[in-house]
Amino acid sequence: MWGVVHTGFGSWDALAWILFFGIAAFFLLWFRSLGRSDYKKGTDQDEIFWSSNVVPEDGAHISVPADAAYWGFRKGMEPFYKGLVGMHTGLAPDIVGWYVVVVAIMSVLILIV
């Protein structure tokens, strides 16, 4: 369990990782202990800075979902996606049917070209 595992590309040593996390935890706790603990608890000093607004209670209003990064892409491709969503029934036979049709068309195109 505690031995070194050689993968052919490198090695995995559990003890080395435990040592690493131990050292990292030491520095983390040390840096944390340098922080100020004399702030006024229970006041605004204790609150999240939310661009000077009241912090919303619902976390969904604070966080930006990861898929927001694709918003422009989705917006630009909206007509294409709308067509696809319209064709999508969610039924396996329909999906296989589309697969067969697309493969057939591509095969014909390949043979012609």
Add this chain to the structure above:
Amino acid sequence: MNLAKYLEILPKSLWVTTCNSGSCNGCDIEIVATISPRYDIERLGMKLVGTPRHADVLVVTGPVTKFMTEKLRRIYHQMPDPKVVVVVGNCGASGDVFYKSYNLDGPVDRIIPVDVYVHGCPPRPEAIIEGVAKAVLKLENLKASLEAKEEAVS
């Protein structure tokens, strides 16, 4: 809070945050000029930070519109102690030409305590740097008065 300890190290490197409480942006442009290479406040140990949680000095511009009153108060209360407030521009100091406007709660000193006023419309970057330097003096005076109190007690 060990105020004396923080006053000893603070004046050497003030971190400044800004709040536009309804300014026309003229003063804000001058504040931005202070961090440009020509004026470069970082050579004096000061720098702009994006959150009041890390700031020692609050620089306020604008006459404080009703919309900004609570936000300004919240920013002030979120700053750790000891802190200094510097008002930049005539609007923040007195309301200037807007002083009778229906949508003002300001000037700034009606909302939060102000330590230094920098007048001008807008003030030049040199004046803003001088204002923050006076904030340093204010902190040093506070430190001296604390030390005097400690001596009197002992």
